[in-house]
Amino acid sequence: NAGVTQTPKFRILKIGQSMTLQCTQDMNHNYMYWYRQDPGMGLKLIYYSVGAGITDKGEVPNGYNVSRSTTEDFPLRLELAAPSQTSVYFCASSNTIRGNYGYTFGSGTRLTVV
Amino acid sequence: TQLLKQSPQFLSIQEGENLTVYCNSSSVFSSLQWYRQEPGEGPVLLVTVVTGGEVKKLKRLTFQFGDARKDSSLHITAAQTGDTGLYLCAGAGGDDKIIFGKGTRLHILP
Numbered sequence: 001n002a003g004v005t006q007t008p009k010f011r012i013l014k015i016g017q018s019m020t021l022q023c024t025q026d027m028n029h030n031y032m033y034w035y036r037q038d039p040g041m042g043l044k045l046i047y048y049s050v051g052a053g054i055t056d057k058g059e060v061p062n063g064y065n066v067s068r069s070t071t072e073d074f075p076l077r078l079e080l081a082a083p084s085q086t087s088v089y090f091c092a093s094s095n096t097i098r099g100n101y102g103y104t105f106g107s108g109t110r111l112t113v114v
Numbered sequence: 115t116q117l118l119k120q121s122p123q124f125l126s127i128q129e130g131e132n133l134t135v136y137c138n139s140s141s142v143f144s145s146l147q148w149y150r151q152e153p154g155e156g157p158v159l160l161v162t163v164v165t166g167g168e169v170k171k172l173k174r175l176t177f178q179f180g181d182a183r184k185d186s187s188l189h190i191t192a193a194q195t196g197d198t199g200l201y202l203c204a205g206a207g208g209d210d211k212i213i214f215g216k217g218t219r220l221h222i223l224p
Contacts (some may be wrong), residue, residue, distance in 0.1 A: 041204070041216060042217060101147075102162050103147075103157075103159065104159070108154070108155070
């Protein structure tokens with residue numbers, strides 16, 4: 001049972017480039033989330049989804065886009081990378097509304113924008 | 115705006131000692147979760163507490179939810195080097211939004 005799988009593990013982007021961070025889960029969870037984690041700043045919610053075809057903005061959505069075409073996959077798209085997007089990105093899923101009883105996190109993608 | 119404040123921010127102690135870290139808020143939470151995160155990995159759920167005054171034990175770790183459901187503590191007995199990591203608390207508010215504290219970074223010295 002793989003849980004939540006994120007790829008790639010590391011990536012370096014140049015300013016203005018685009019990329020997609022992949023996230024897939026095999027637990028049949030309806031709820032999925034993207035967070036970014038910056039040193040000393042905790043986890044900030046970027047986007048979330050309550051089911052296939054439904055997405056909504058979190059606390060820090062600017063510069064990102066998401067889609068949810070299947071229950072399993074929730075990719076995060078960066079269109080025009082900026083240095084402020086240098087961070088560690090975590091995907092998570094849960095089987096209850098907004099994860100009230102805990103999230104399962106992926107192992108993260110460390111992104112550097114130069 | 116709901117905020118979760120974790121203290122201390124950093125803690126470095128010798129193996130075998132006991133310690134307590136705290137998670138405090140002025141807001142009421144319907145549930146509160148504790149996670150441990152190791153370098154290069156995502157947070158891993160340790161426990162969820164939902165009832166005011168609830169105490170849960172996970173081997174040497176004891177978690178308590180405050181009676182008013184505004185705060186929580188994590189006590190570790192006889193700390194081991196394997197307990198080293200970032201401990202995050204996360205609370206679920208009335209609007210079902212989950213907010214995370216900034217964490218306590220714990221370092222257990224051998």
